[in-house]
Amino acid sequence: MPSPFRIPALRHWAASVAITVLLLSLIAAAVGGETWVVSVAVLITVVAVTTLLHQLFPGSRFFTITFANAIGVYACLYVSFIETLYIDVGSVAELVGFLLPIGAFALGVFLRRDTIRTIVTSEHPRLETRFGRAFLWLVPVAAIGLSNFVAPLEAIGHDWRIVWLLGAMGAIALVVLLASRSVAVFLIDTGLLFEDFFDIMAGLVKPAFAFLTFYSMIVVLFATLYRLIGRIDDTPTFLIDGIGRDPSFVEALYFSIVTLSTVGYGDIVPLTYAARIVVALQIVCGILLLLFGFHALMRHSSRGS
Structure with missing residues (x-):
């Protein structure tokens, strides 16, 4: 029988997982053309990462919900990226490319979990001072993405396009891994602000x-x-x-x-x-x-x- 102190945590985890699955399921249904195997694999992986983040930071109940929204935005951008440049690379390569940054973020957060907890507990909330640093990693990510538009992808073969896609997503995953601490702290801060907003809306x-x-x-x-x-x-x-x-x-x-x-x-x-x-x-x-x-x-x- 679970402890009474664990029941709110379990509810927060269930709500976070449910929102994540619902959001990504809607995106997958709207995109179409993907096999159900790929969609299920993405959902299982993202739910696993959401569960890991909830276990690492159980005190911030809206952190994983904020993470779910970030994953939804990332999924929309990634699908647009694939449909524009890599429509014929195959579902396996698309799946691997999609999961690389997510896995890198989860790994980076896990390795820096103690540092993140220290920052969060000692400086909360200081969203304004960390806003710029939290998005500096988008500069190299945008540069990697733009490089795909100027690269002669149509002139190379199918196999080399797969290699190029996985290489680009691997480079993005490396950037995300290095910036995981700043991104995680920013998401936690945003989650706390969202919690305040939710409490205000509940009163209305x-x-x-x-x-x-x-x-x-x-x-x-x-x-x-x-x-x-x-x-x-x-x-x-x-x-x-x-x-x-x-x-x-x-x-x-x-x-x-x-x-x-x-x-x-x-x-x-x-x-x-x-x-x-x-x-x-x-x-x-x-x-x-x-x-x-x-x-x-x-x-x-x-x-x-």
């Missing part, structure tokens, strides 16, 4: 719910008005997809949401003066709701602080 649940209640009430109210105008007036009240007719209730709800948010896609356009007057009233109500709603949220936030 009630006023935010009240705001959404008024928002939805206005949406429904004006949607019914758009429907009633069509029933009162014999002429078509809206131009919908190039056809003059009255909107259905679902279309009226959609148009009400679009109008209240002042987006105005143009797929539904009011034709009659009565409909235009109601649209103008809803726009004014939407602006007033946003002004007073944000004012109420900020006032509630200042009272809480």
